[in-house]
Amino acid sequence: MPADFSVAAKNARVQIAVPPLDIDVIRERSAASSARVRWQRLATALAASLGIVGGAVALANIGGGVHLWFSGNNVKAVVESFTTVRDPMRADVQRIVSVATFPVKFPLLRAASEWIAYSPADKPNIITIEYRDSLGKHYAGITLIDNAKIQSDIREMPAGPAQALISKGTHWQTDGETVLVQSRHLTTAQVQQIKSAMQSETTAQSQSAFEAMLPRIVIMQVPPRVADAAGRVAPPGGNVLFGKWDIRQIPNLAAKARPLIDSRTVHLVNIPQVKGEPDFRDATLQWNGVIAIPADGVRAVAATLQRSHVGPNCNCAILVHASKGAYTIWKIDQKTLSVTRL
């Protein structure tokens, strides 16, 4: 009687020795993919928010990292590179403003800025600020573009599908910048209020008012309400707040005597175009390498977390304050927002 191929196949497969699974690799790659998905959404939002400047038929060649073409109600974006800063701080904003190609006048909203995206990294001529409400949900997106980069001549749109604009917005021009506002949550009166405030303020005034609303602690992947709780207890000076992902990293970093890197700023470069769309899966990601907590601080944090039995499943965030080489550490419960000094 002939042997059954299906039975032999199943037996052969069972004999394949399975290598051990490195769950850390899965975690790391999963986090990186998650970030890419976020950037994909971000770039689409950026392109869509810019689309409102298009009008009937116009063209805006932003130059550098982002190129946009408009035709009717469609936009085609070629995104070569851009930089994002999550939970930007005063120093981040000052650095962007100092190298921007235009005098940046910031809009003021009664909402926290979730992130800033700009392009190109060395001389930004386009800056997008995303705001979130008190629940951490998207509230509004405002894009500022160097007026000199908005062109009126019509060129041929590159091949590939153009993206239909799904949301509406409004825009206006000031002395040096074009302001684009996109939000379903802002009424016409509120937009008008923002516009009037921007027109009556100087660039310096708008910048200082904007900076005053920024967080004074380094926030790395922590929900806004937890960040607010941390902000209430954080002493003046160097503070870093981090969540589950970095809590998991701390023991490994301490074992290898490595610092904790500030992961808020990410540069996306070499973004390939696939079928006329930016494909972030194969983009190159670059981090600034700015140190959030030095190696000795990481060791101190690791020892404290171990002593207090705090691990990645604690459902908490950790606030670290550094002062003259000494580290003070708090644990913030993400559910109750109670703060405990460790």
Next chain:
Amino acid sequence: MTRWASPDLVAAAIAGEASAAERLVGAIWPACFRLAASLIGDRALAQDAAQEACVIIHLRVRTVRSAEAFDAWAYRIVARESSRVRQRFHTPEAAAYENGFTADSTASMDVWRALADLSPGLRDVTVLFYFDDLKTEEIADVLCIPHATVRTRLARARERLRSTLGDYAIEPHAAPKEVKQHAC
């Protein structure tokens, strides 16, 4: 379809329970790797494909609509990633299934040799049909190809296998049913 993990664990991962996604990935890893290895024929590349599939499963398991839908979804991901890896590295067909494939018996060696003799398209349907006992309509769903194509490929694969493995019974387990094509 083969049950890759306990329904409770899958349900917990879909519900977003803490660490359930990691436990799920740990539980399905052997099945993922062996499926990828069978489809690709190279251990190192199979590890890449299985790992990429596990990353996607870890990341998106919460989007699966129910525990019942998980297995089909996971099969689709592993098959797609295996195909990607195969295309990217242009796996040399003749060398496939030789490096690191444990073959303790003559029967196992026969199986791998016969698979290496098939083109990737025929190999995919053969693996899913004979190794995993998937129905032809399920294979169509996993590979995102028409049901008729699966049946054609399976018929061709059988012809080829008969010429390679004259002594084996390679008859279908059950007559495939006509079903409507799944949207991919």
